[in-house]
Amino acid sequence: MSHPHRYSEFEIAAIYRAMRERRDMRHFRPDPVDPDVLARLLEAAHLAPSVGLMQPWRFIRITDPGRRRAIHALAQRERGRTAEALGERGQEFMRLKVEGILECGELLVAALMDGREKHIFGRRTLPEMDLASVACAIQNLWLAARAEGLGMGWVSLFDPEALARLLAIPVGGKPVAILCLGHVDAFYPRPMLEQEGWKQGRPWREFLFENTWHETTVLPVMENHDDV
Structure with a gap:
């Protein structure tokens, strides 16, 4: 019996495909992103849920080459500082390509709004929910970009205070992500850190407990949408 609110099999397969094939991209072509596509992606980001409907995300589009x-x-x-902190893995880290800031067609900075202390709904005991809301907006943008055939990379290698000064972010605001967005020659078949041997991802069942921490649970095998 079909559910009245369920999408078609084709639509469901497309959603799961975007999730499976989304990659943290570091290799880009410099071709410009169509402005209409960029507008659609930013609208998708703005459709994200947010605690108390505070919509704490702010996006800064970087169009100045010097900036x-x-x-x-x-x-x-x-x-360089991260390599130092990694100790014996520092040199291995420096061999990784970790961003495409200079190559991507569009560069965005996602930031938290200023004046967030005024928003109490849903944040009284969990003030970090504003950051979770921004992360939801970034994920929306990421999945929509993949559906549009564009790659995106999330860069977190920066000093937030230095970046805030560079972009004139008001006191109380905070940059949380540099987003490289643009055309790519190909999407990585697996996460790049797996391909490079840096780390292997673990299956989702290892992260699911039932009732209490570390109490295992049993769920049926997922339906496969690959061939729909």
Whole structure:
């Protein structure tokens, strides 16, 4: 018996496909992104849920080449500091390509709004829910980009205070992601960190408990939408 609110098999398969094939991209072509497509992607981001409907996300589109280069310099500085912090894996880390700031067709910075302390609904005991809301907006943007055939990469290698100064973000606001968006030659068949041998992802069943922490649960095998 079909559910009256269920999408068609074709639509369901497309949604799951976007989730499976979404990748954190680091290799881009410099071709510009169509403005109409960019508008659709930003609208998709704005459709994300947010705690108390506060819509805490702010997106800054970087169109000035000098500012783009300055953002890249911040990422490179943090890249070196991260390598130092990684110790014996530092050199291995430096061999990884971790961003496409200079190559991507569009560069966005996602930030938290200022004045967030005024929003109490849903945040009284969990103030970090505003960050969770921004993450939902970024995920919407990511999945919509994949459906449009565009790649996106989330860069977190930067000093938030330095980036805030560079972009004139008001006191109380905070940048949380540099987003590289654009055309790619191909999507990675697997997450790039798996391909490079940095780390292997674990299956979702290892992260599911029932009733209490570490109490295992049993669920049926998922329906496969690959061939729909």
